[in-house]
Each structure stands twice: as C-alpha cells, then as structure tokens.
Amino acid sequence: MATLIARTRRLAERARALPPSAVDAVIAAVCGAYVTVHAAVDGCLTWWVALLATAGSVPLLWRRRHPFWITGVVGAGTLTMDLTDSFTDLPAAQLVATYTFAALCPPVRRLVAGAVSAAAITVSVLLGAGQSLGPGGIGGKLVVAAAPFLVAYAMGTSARARRDRIAMLEERARRLAEEQDAAATRERQRIAREMHDILAHSMSMVAIQAEAGPVAVRNDPARAEEMFDTIAGTAREALAQLRRTLGVLRADEPSRRPQPGLDALPTLVAGVRRAGLDVTLEEDGRARRVPPDLAATAYRVVQESLTNTVKHAGAGSARVRLRWDGGALRLEVHDDGSGPNGANGATGANGAGGADGAHAGGGHGLTGMRERVAAAGGELSYGPGPDGRGFRVAAVLPLE
Incomplete structure (x- = not known):
C-alpha cells in the first residue's frame, strides 16, 4: 500500500512538472478517445461521430487562454452529439470546459456561461423527453444530467479559491519580507548613528586630553593626573555605550541599560568642560516627562553638536539651552567659534539640510542629527549664529 501511494505521488509530481500545453493536449486526446470508444462500444460509431468527437475535444487545447469561448464551442458540439444520439454517457469535454470556466473566468462570464450551460442541459433533457424518463420524470432526469456539471463547476470554483488564496499568501509574504528588510535597514542606520555619536564624541574628548597631556605632565602634574583620569x-x-548599542545584535542578551537621556546632559557638559571648552547648560520652562527614545534623541543632538564644536570650531565657549515650550522641547547649542565653511541649512521631518561645513566632520555628524530628529517628527536647523558669529544648531522635538 505504501509503495502504491509513493508511486502515485511521484506520478502527480511529474504531471505537475509538465507544461500546461502538454497537459491540455493529453486532456483533449483523452476526451476525444473516450467519446469515440464509447460510441464504438454502443455500436453507433461512424465517421461523422468520430469527427464530432474530435471537433468537440480539440478546442480544449486553448481552454486556458479563452475559457469562455471554448466553453461555447465545446458546448455546441456536445449538444449536437446529444441530440443526434451519438453518445449516451458523460460528455467528458464539456465537463472539462465547465471546470475551466469556473476556475478561470471572471464573475460576469461565469454567470453567463453557467446560465447557457443550464439552458443547454434543459433543452437536451426536454428534447429527449419521449424516451424512458424513469420514476423521477423530467425533474429526475434534469437532476441526473446536471449533477456532473455541478460537480465540475464546484471543483473549478475550489481551484480558483485555492489559487486566489495562494496568491494572497504570496503577496502577504512579499510584503512581510519588504517590511522586514525595511526594519533591518532602519535598525542598521540606528546602530550606525549610535556608534558614530558615541565614538566621535568619546574619541574627540580622548584626543584633546591626550594632546594636552604631555604639556600638563611637565608643568602641572596634578592637572595631568586629572586629565588621564578623564581619558580613562x-x-x-x-565602551559601555558601545556594548549597550551592539547588544541588540545578541539574541541572548538578558537586559540592556537604557540609552542616555536628558538627565545625562550635566555629565556630558561637565566632560566637555574638562576637555577645555567653557560650556554652560541652561533650562527654561517646566520640565516634562518625555519618552526614552525622544530623550535619547535630545541627548545625541547635544552630544554631536558639542563634539563638532570641540573638533572643528576652534571655539572657547558654548551654550546649551533647553526650553520647554508647550508641546515641544526646543534645543539650542551655540558656540563662539569660526562658524561653518558652508551655507546655512535647515531641515524638517522629511527635508535635507544645506552644506554641513566645518562642523560636519565629513558630513556624517549633521546627517545623523537630521535623521534622528526627522525620525522623532521634529525639525532641525543649523548655521551661523544670530550675530553671524559661531555656529548654532537648533532642534524642535514634539512631546506629544
């Protein structure tokens, strides 16, 4: 039994591997041979019966491309053979055509083809009413004649529903794959921004302290010790922030510390101040509770702005200002350095800034800030300060 099932499965797989045209040719040949052999068994085989059987089966070769019209052509041949008593068994070609239009035709054509088929079956039964009808009369004969067509139509409808369901699942899988790719791209961009912000700021502080270290060792050992402590x-x-950022790539990571937020700004400012830049932190308005991701965005904007100031501006002082303004948090970082080499730039949630200039550090700094603020639904602007001196970065982050 198991061997028979296995062979059947192999045959089914081979049949599915055949091209549709070959399958249709086999079906047409089988339908024509079935009618011809049955007519021969009944003793009514003539040349014109064989011709009608062939003419009623050959159109099945085009049943997939023109299911509606092929149903009509095959139906005309079937009705002709039935009215001339050329066969008395099931009309194989017409059943295949019924299955085909049920599976492939649009709703309106399915309705028309079904109505025409029902009318043809009724006409065939009524014209043959002089024969023995059996105990059920005309009604019983109609049921018997229509039953095979109803079964073929139901099978075609089932095939269409299965095909539509497969197409729907494939479309859903395609969309899910696109969403996963987009999510992976966003996560890679987020990790790249985090790593850039962490490394750019930390390495800038380390580089500045290390460059000044030899001078401090000779002139002020106590100051040098403090600088080396700051470097460490x-x-x-x-390292801790990098470990936390890259922890999202580890599936077995049990827990991760939250990203730095607004409460970490004093520590950030103090670290930059130790690097030699006179930084002040101001806050206006009544502070509100903000989501962690928005707080992290605000922190990174301030961090990147101060990093650019230390690395590129040649500034002596900078001011960080936070202003709670209704439903928005307004950030501003303004230094007294040399200012940008390029023009002023501004961007909204979907915009693009102008030239990043000296403060950009190759363009990645302000680009990263722009992406962060845009992801939070805010606006970022940057350029020369109000009096034309220094460089100013301003961000508006919606709180609701």
Missing part, C-alpha cells in the same frame, strides 16, 4: 573615564563610558 571617557573610554570606559564609550
């Missing part, structure tokens, strides 16, 4: 603390904090 900055490096440890950078």
